[in-house]
Amino acid sequence: MSEAVQEDVAGRVLDVATRLFAAQGYDGTSLSAIADEVGIRKPSLLYHYSSKEELRHAVLRRVFSHWNDVLPRILQVATTGTGRFDALVGEVVAFFVASPDRARLLLREMLDRPDALAEQMGEYVAPWISIMADYLRRGQAEGSVHADLNPEAFVRHVILMIVAGVATTDAMRPAGTPPDSAVLESHVRETIRIARAALFIDRSSSSGAQ
Amino acid sequence: MSEAVQEDVAGRVLDVATRLFAAQGYDGTSLSAIADEVGIRKPSLLYHYSSKEELRHAVLRRVFSHWNDVLPRILQVATTGTGRFDALVGEVVAFFVASPDRARLLLREMLDRPDALAEQMGEYVAPWISIMADYLRRGQAEGSVHADLNPEAFVRHVILMIVAGVATTDAMRPAGTPPDSAVLESHVRETIRIARAALFIDRSSSSGAQ
């Protein structure tokens, strides 16, 4: 549903635009190319979205809207207990892995329109960064979180690691590896491990394997 | 020098193209726009670089070439001793902070041409990732590095964290913060802290401040 196959034309345009903007960028994608894939003519597309800029906004709006949908669940997971950290990161990872286009669009927007995105980040993401940061500060006060950790910077790093990691799996995959494969999974596992190790003090010194 | 102000026209074209490709992307930058800033006409630009595609390659070639210049020093730092980890990460960070356009170009290329870049990564970056990974495996064998760390994935994560971090400082800066400022510095410090904490076992449990 939602970001999947849609019946109505406007929805199909939105799906195709999302995919092409993510893959080739806004400037690298023409309205004709989008219309062609949908199976209509360019003027018909412009009936549903009166300009290319409006289509861009519609695409981004849906991504942020979906983020707001899952946010309550993520925050609930966050404040449930200390051991839930993996689940929390897992939720954020799942959001982007479920549709890597979200990560690519976000990363492209960071590069193409840093100021405009910084504003939207302030609206949609900043609040939950603050909540997470406060949570980390409580952890520092009770000694479970590294004292020299920079709460806001840490949260931003983890988000960036997740977003950039998902968005660039194709380019960062080891040498001759085929696309897709299990690379993403081991990458995600290492993301969680790094975030965890950089966050909590000790956790019994050595760990898991060996 | 090199990536700074140049006397000859070809060099100035390369400088301007690097800056504009990094800021607006390849498709978002016209040859006329580049020529205008250099102070020449488009056909004159096409005398020095016979196509836009060739100009793109020249821009990327110089970034990778500079990377190869600093690589020996980085590897020397890497193999000098365990305590040199900060210096190693610092060298890589310095490479991108010295010219954030390098990070933006690389990230854009990962998004625009993942396959082409994966090839170039295999040529320029993969060798030193292997060296670093072997080094980490030795650390695991002697117990100084977390046993459950995935060596290749870890190195890729740190690189990605640095590249994405430098490339997106403008968009990721906290809400109303003015551009530039000291945000980058504290961001970089947290990058190093995270990498360090996710790498080494123990290091006396608590740490630095407080």
Place this chain on the structure above:
DNA sequence: CCTACCGATCGGTAGG
């Protein structure tokens, strides 16, 4: 390094 010019494609409009 220039002027002059090319066909192709861009986002968008008119009008139905």
Place this chain on the structure above:
DNA sequence: CCTACCGATCGGTAGG
């Protein structure tokens, strides 16, 4: 949802 068409701009060439 279409055909027909717009001016502007694209990368690139001719020819000097």
